[in-house]
Amino acid sequence: MESHGRFNIIKSDGNARLGQLSTQRGIINTPAFMPVGTNATVKAMSPDEMKDLGAEILLSNTYHLYLRPGHEIIREVGGLHKFMKWDGPILTDSGGFQVFSLSRLRKIKDDGVEFRSHIDGSLHFLSPELVMEIQGALGSDIAMMFDECTPYPATREYALNSLKLTTEWGKRCLKAKNENQALFGIVQGGVYKDLRKQSAEELIDLDFDGYALGGLSVGEPKELMYEMINYSTPLLPQDKPHYLMGIGDLMDVLEAVAAGIDMFDCVMPTRNARNGTLFTSQGRISIKREEFKKDPGPLDPACGCYTCRNYSKSFLRHMFMSREILSMRLNSLHNLHFFLDFFRKMRDAISRGGFEQFRKEWTPILQNNFHAG
Amino acid sequence: MESHGRFNIIKSDGNARLGQLSTQRGIINTPAFMPVGTNATVKAMSPDEMKDLGAEILLSNTYHLYLRPGHEIIREVGGLHKFMKWDGPILTDSGGFQVFSLSRLRKIKDDGVEFRSHIDGSLHFLSPELVMEIQGALGSDIAMMFDECTPYPATREYALNSLKLTTEWGKRCLKAKNENQALFGIVQGGVYKDLRKQSAEELIDLDFDGYALGGLSVGEPKELMYEMINYSTPLLPQDKPHYLMGIGDLMDVLEAVAAGIDMFDCVMPTRNARNGTLFTSQGRISIKREEFKKDPGPLDPACGCYTCRNYSKSFLRHMFMSREILSMRLNSLHNLHFFLDFFRKMRDAISRGGFEQFRKEWTPILQNNFHAG
Numbered sequence: 001m002e003s004h005g006r007f008n009i010i011k012s013d014g015n016a017r018l019g020q021l022s023t024q025r026g027i028i029n030t031p032a033f034m035p036v037g038t039n040a041t042v043k044a045m046s047p048d049e050m051k052d053l054g055a056e057i058l059l060s061n062t063y064h065l066y067l068r069p070g071h072e073i074i075r076e077v078g079g080l081h082k083f084m085k086w087d088g089p090i091l092t093d094s095g096g097f098q099v100f101s102l103s104r105l106r107k108i109k110d111d112g113v114e115f116r117s118h119i120d121g122s123l124h125f126l127s128p129e130l131v132m133e134i135q136g137a138l139g140s141d142i143a144m145m146f147d148e149c150t151p152y153p154a155t156r157e158y159a160l161n162s163l164k165l166t167t168e169w170g171k172r173c174l175k176a177k178n179e180n181q182a183l184f185g186i187v188q189g190g191v192y193k194d195l196r197k198q199s200a201e202e203l204i205d206l207d208f209d210g211y212a213l214g215g216l217s218v219g220e221p222k223e224l225m226y227e228m229i230n231y232s233t234p235l236l237p238q239d240k241p242h243y244l245m246g247i248g249d250l251m252d253v254l255e256a257v258a259a260g261i262d263m264f265d266c267v268m269p270t271r272n273a274r275n276g277t278l279f280t281s282q283g284r285i286s287i288k289r290e291e292f293k294k295d296p297g298p299l300d301p302a303c304g305c306y307t308c309r310n311y312s313k314s315f316l317r318h319m320f321m322s323r324e325i326l327s328m329r330l331n332s333l334h335n336l337h338f339f340l341d342f343f344r345k346m347r348d349a350i351s352r353g354g355f356e357q358f359r360k361e362w363t364p365i366l367q368n369n370f371h372a373g
Numbered sequence: 374m375e376s377h378g379r380f381n382i383i384k385s386d387g388n389a390r391l392g393q394l395s396t397q398r399g400i401i402n403t404p405a406f407m408p409v410g411t412n413a414t415v416k417a418m419s420p421d422e423m424k425d426l427g428a429e430i431l432l433s434n435t436y437h438l439y440l441r442p443g444h445e446i447i448r449e450v451g452g453l454h455k456f457m458k459w460d461g462p463i464l465t466d467s468g469g470f471q472v473f474s475l476s477r478l479r480k481i482k483d484d485g486v487e488f489r490s491h492i493d494g495s496l497h498f499l500s501p502e503l504v505m506e507i508q509g510a511l512g513s514d515i516a517m518m519f520d521e522c523t524p525y526p527a528t529r530e531y532a533l534n535s536l537k538l539t540t541e542w543g544k545r546c547l548k549a550k551n552e553n554q555a556l557f558g559i560v561q562g563g564v565y566k567d568l569r570k571q572s573a574e575e576l577i578d579l580d581f582d583g584y585a586l587g588g589l590s591v592g593e594p595k596e597l598m599y600e601m602i603n604y605s606t607p608l609l610p611q612d613k614p615h616y617l618m619g620i621g622d623l624m625d626v627l628e629a630v631a632a633g634i635d636m637f638d639c640v641m642p643t644r645n646a647r648n649g650t651l652f653t654s655q656g657r658i659s660i661k662r663e664e665f666k667k668d669p670g671p672l673d674p675a676c677g678c679y680t681c682r683n684y685s686k687s688f689l690r691h692m693f694m695s696r697e698i699l700s701m702r703l704n705s706l707h708n709l710h711f712f713l714d715f716f717r718k719m720r721d722a723i724s725r726g727g728f729e730q731f732r733k734e735w736t737p738i739l740q741n742n743f744h745a746g
Contacts, residue, residue, distance in 0.1 A: 040691065044698040069666060069691040077669040077687045085683050293442065296450040310458050314450045318413065318442040325417040325701055 005142070005182035005209040007241045007262075011351055015234070015260040018350040021210075021241050023089040023141040024180060025081070026056060030241065030262035031350075033248070033343045034059040034091060035336055036270070039068070040084040043270045044325075044332040047086040053305075053333070054340050057089040057141075059265045062134050063098035067117050067124070071137035079139035091265075092140035094131050094173075096186070097214070097246065100149040108148060110165070128169040132176035140181065144212065144245075145173040147186040152219040159190030162215075163199040170206050182209035184243060190215060191224050193231050200235040211236045212243040213261075217252075226255050233259040250279075250342060251366050254359045257346065269339045273331035276320045279338040283368025287331065292317040305337035306330075378515070378555035378582045380614045384724055388607070388633040391723040394583075394614050396462040396514040397553060398454070399429060403614065403635035404723075406621070406716045407432040407464060408709055409643070412441070413457040416643045417698075417705040420459040426678075426706070427713050430462040430514075432638040435507050436471035440490050440497070444510035452512035464638075465513035467504050467546075469559070470587070470619065473522040481521060483538070501542040505549035513554065517585065517618075518546040520559040525592040532563030535588075536572040543579050555582035557616060563588060564597050566604050573608040584609045585616040586634075590625075599628050606632040623652075623715060623739050627732045630719065642712045646704035649693045652711040656741025660704065665690040678710035679703075 004024045011018040019030040035042045035050060038061045042050055050058065060080060065071060074083050081087055096113075099106055103115035103124075112127030128146040135143040146169045150162040166188045177183050185208035189195030203211065213232055216225050229244065233256070236242050241262045247253070248266020256264070269279070276287045280300035287299075295313035307316070307330040319327035342362075349358035377397045384391040392403040408415045408423060411434045415423055423431065433453060438444060447456050454460055469486075472479055476488035476497075485500030501519040508516040519542045523535040539561045550556050558581035562568030576584065586605055589598050602617065606629070609615050614635045620626070621639020629637070642652070649660045653673035660672070668686040680689070680703040692700035715735075722731035 039695040039697055040688070041697050041699040044702075046699065046702065068695060069687070073667050073687060073691075076667050077685055083685070083688050083691075085688075294446050294449050312450055312456070314442070314446060315413070315456050315458075318446075318456075322412040322441060324412055324414050325698055326414040326419065328698055329417075329419065329702075 004180060007210070007239065009239070011353075013350045013353050013355040014258065016257050016350050016355040017260060017262060018347055019241065019262055021262075023057075023182070025087060025089045025141055028056045028089060029347055031253075031257050031343055031346055032057060032263050033339050034263065034265040035339075036061075036265055036267045037084065037086075038064050038267075040065060040074075040080060042332075042336070043274070044328040045270075045336070047084065049333060050086070050336075051088070053336050054344070055088070055336070057091060058086055059091045059093065060084075060138070060140065061095070061098060062092045062131060062138070062144075063095035063102070065138060066095065066126075066134050067119055071134040075137035075139075079137075081139060089141040090138075091142040092135045092138055092144065093245070094135070094144040094146045094186070095126055096144075096147040097149050099126060100151070108165070110168075112146075113148070128172035129176045132173050132178060136178035136181065142182045142184060142210070143178065144184050145170045145186055145208070147188060147214050149218065150188050150190040150215040152191065152215075154190050156190075156192055156195070159188070159192050159195050162190070163188045163195055163202075166199065167202040167206075170203055170208070174206055174208070184208055184210040184212050184241075186212045186214040186245070187232060187236075188215045189232075191220055191228060193228075196228060196232045197235055200232060204237060208240070210241040210243060212245050214245050216244070217247050222252075225252070229256050229261065230259045233261055236260075248339070250339070251363070254362065254366075258355070258359065269335035270332045273335040274328050276327075276331065278331060279335055281365065283365055283370055285370040287313070287316050287320050289317075289370075299334060303334065303337065305334050307334040307337075377553060380583070380612065382612070384726075386723045386726050386728040387631060389630050389723050389728040390633060390635060391720055392614065392635055394635075396555070398460060398462045398514055401429045401462060402720055404626075404630050404716055404719055405430060405636050406712050407636065407638040408712075409434075409638055409640045410457065410459075411437050411640075413438060413447075413453060415705075415709070416647070417701040418643075418709065420457060422706060423459070423709075424461070426709050427717070428461070428709070430464060431459055432464045432466065433457075433511070433513065434468070434471060435465045435504060435511070436468035436475070438511060439468065439499075439507050440492055444507040448510035448512075452510075454512060462514040463511075464515040465508045465511055465517065466618070467508070467517040467519045467559070468499055469517075469520040470522050472499060473524070481538070483541075485519075486521075501545035502549045505546050505551060508554065509551035515555045515557060515583070516551065517557050518543045518559055518581070520561060520587050522591065523561050523563040523588040525564065525588075527563050529563075529565055529568070532561070532565050532568050535563070536561045536568055536575075539572065540575040540579075543576055543581070547579055547581070557581055557583040557585050557614075559585045559587040559618070560605060560609075561588045562605075564593055564601060566601075569601060569605045570608055573605060577610060581613070583614040583616060583636075585618050587618050589617070590620050595625075598625070602629050602634065603632045606634055609633075621712070623712075624736070627735065627739075631728070631732065642708035643705045646708040647701050649700075649704065651704060652708055654738065656738055656743055658743040660686070660689050660693050662690075662743075672707060676707065676710065678707050680707040680710075
């Protein structure tokens, strides 16, 4: 790996790290939140808005784009960046998790996974080589290796086979690595510490550009997830970026950053926005609440986002109750601003050596939930 | 009426007129297209985007805002402009048409209309006085009188009673007229020329700030609608604005502008956008069409809108097929641009004395329909 994919740690604060990940399309300040653009768009948002919000990288889904519109089409029209009009960095996941969570009739074989599309039931086969070819066609800046996501619960034997398969697929992905594209490995091993260790060691031997923890937040108790994060993260090379896949609950983020995680992605800000659940500096609220009917004040007086600068809770409630698209737009914009701003503040805290203080301040706020109507 | 509501005709070209309608919140160049913001938002659009598109006035719906969130709430939070964050002119319709087309169990009485809400079935009663009070609470720049929309078909007797009731309600609306708000009369009379004449004369005697043709495009054959427009428009005071309510098919617009109509509103650009039907300089197309799958070109190379400057047909098709909100945003933006631009070009043509030439050039384009998948 050349300068593309280079990772610099600027400052450590306990195990928390302030870093910069360089890509050919720009620098990503870490800890970084990656908004999710499943189908080549962050739901309800335009790329310009994402740029204005300060997003430095987007995540997009190999599984979804392979099925629709098809990676060959995206290749033909000039790659994913041009297609979706986002000139910043893009990370594509490998489809391993979606095959596990979305598709039907998944059959795991040594050379890949057979599954049926969640869209039309059509039969498909993803192999490590095809997954790398798809990600090459998309032209993302960071690709993820194809992994077999271990479910929860799983026997030790299942988890062991799953991690072995993942290591084999990791080798094959590295062989098929695309030029100008960083490639991250994915540590599996379920909730078995020795298997997490084995998986990490095997992948580190293969030398990836970064390392992700996979197979977490798949149904296991939170304490067990935290235990795995705290155990596994220190096993990863300290000079490479650490990515906790699919996790974005900010309480989990605080725990993971404290353990040394650098990158996160989650649909929570946009999905919650569409359901009317909004994040504020006082805690989470539901915009549906009756008391907001006549409330002329902004959602969060402490927030500087477009939604809070321009609209009343009364209007936001009305938009939500009327099922207007503008509701999803304004809510998504606000929640994404909240997440991206939270990460900015967290980076600032680490840079000042104040991460633990930051965590202490935010924990009660994040636990506040005014959700009930 | 003072300077607010003043109407100046700058140029005539046949019966087509180029005009300027002055309001306290800005000048509206006519012929004008008024995008529809039923629930206090033009669907899928932000007010900033509407301003960027060059919209000079929006229409909003008395009936909808009365039912949800309620006009008292909008009054309390500072009026409709502040509520929806649009500082340009707003025209509110009177609810007469929605009571006719949307509500259930409509009972027409001398003093108003009893009906059931299309949202929750609750019982309501709208009178001319209440309709003026609602529009006063909303604080729109142009209010419409409460009318009884004559259905099609209707007997001569029904249409006569309906126009008489409308005249009576017109008187009561004028008595309840709000300060700083222009008030337009609505000509009824069904498809009976003598009744259209009678309605126009009775309303002209009452002296409104502008005159609308109502009760058209309610099921009658197009030829009959055109006959009514061509017959009725010249009956209206030439120094007042003429508004053809709820009509926006651009072929109809050409016919109506030729007859002397100045103002239009229609949900067509936004509703069609959400259904994937897009207007181009070559005719209408459906973005669903298979042939667009790999098409890297813009929707309309002749179009300068944000959608056409940034996205391929391939991407627009993918967004539509994936039911992404961005699809509705980009399509709505394009169609609204097309309509507003069409009106700009039409005004330009009138100013050059070239309206008939404009009409000749656009007629075959507007009739072109590449809609079939």
